[in-house]
Amino acid sequence: MSKVKASPPPGCTLNISDPQVQEAAIRIQASYRGHRSRKELREKGPPKILQELKDVVLVEGSAAKLECRVSAFPDPFIVWSKDGKELKDGPKYRYVFEDPDVVALVVRDGVLGDLGKYTVTIKNPFGVTSGSACIIVEVPAKVTKGPPSVKVKKGSTVTLKADISGEPPPDVGWLKDGEDIDEDDRVFFDIGDTNTILTIKNAQRSDAGKYEVFVENSLGTDQSFARVDVL
Structure with missing residues (x-):
């Protein structure tokens, strides 16, 4: 008894002579060959x-x-x-x-x-x-350790030291009673990589007051205060 071959459902047939089918097959083959070639190159080459x-x-x-x-x-x-x-x-x-x-x-x-x-x-x-x-x-500019308040005798040398940090390196300034200090041979300050030191030679009673160290860079500002008394 011969079996009757059932016809495929509509839309499930594939005509290999169809130009679109042939073009799709070529693209699939080319893609596979390209993938295989790339993989082989990666396997054989250094990083x-x-x-x-x-x-x-x-x-x-x-x-x-x-x-x-x-x-x-x-x-x-x-x-x-x-x-x-x-x-x-x-x-x-x-x-x-x-x-x-x-x-x-x-x-x-x-x-x-x-x-x-x-x-x-x-x-x-x-x-x-x-x-x-x-x-x-x-790093924001910062006074990591401010100068201590001091009491000194007239005619002595005063040094106020502050530890500072910041990157970019901060601008540094010293003030007395809110005014910028005009440096000279007697009153001046130095700025290092990690600290700044204010020096007052031959201290006079007029040097007494509130001193401020101020630091600033593009990320922030900071300050610290100390009192100097001249006896």
């Missing part, structure tokens, strides 16, 4: 950086991310370092992998010590490559 690291700004207390786009297959071994010292993945430095091709480093709880050159090293069985960029740390 490549497709998009370089860029310098970033890290504001004190916040986080910053360095990232680059890479081409590497099989999956590469990634190491981040700062000024030549390897950074371990952990609470401070977080290794991040985004998409298949993006590697990143997140630096948390920013401090001035995070300023430096960061390098990513990417290695697979076929080779190694690396790229570098800088983290630029910005």
Whole structure:
């Protein structure tokens, strides 16, 4: 007994002689060949950086991310370092992998010590490559330790010292009773990287008063006060 072959439902037939069908088949074959070729090239080649690291700004207390786009297959071994010292993945430095091709480093709880050159090293069985960029740390100007109030004898030398911080380095000024101090050979101040010192030679009773040290940069301002009494 012969079986009757059922006809396919409407719309389910495929005419291989149809030009549109033939064109679609060609596109599928070309796409497969292109994908296979790209994969084979990736397997045979060393890692490549497709998009370089860029310098970033890290504001004190916040986080910053360095990232680059890479081409590497099989999956590469990634190491981040700062000024030549390897950074371990952990609470401070977080290794991040985004998409298949993006590697990143997140630096948390920013401090001035995070300023430096960061390098990513990417290695697979076929080779190694690396790229570098800088983290630029910005810190609001601050008087971290103000000068103490002092009592001195007439004719003695007075020194008022304040510890300061800030990045960019802050502008520094000293005031007496709210007025800018006009420096001369007897009254002058010096500004270092981390402190400033006001010197008053041969102190006179007219030097008594309220002294203020003032710091300012693009991120903020700060000040501290001290009293000088001349006996």
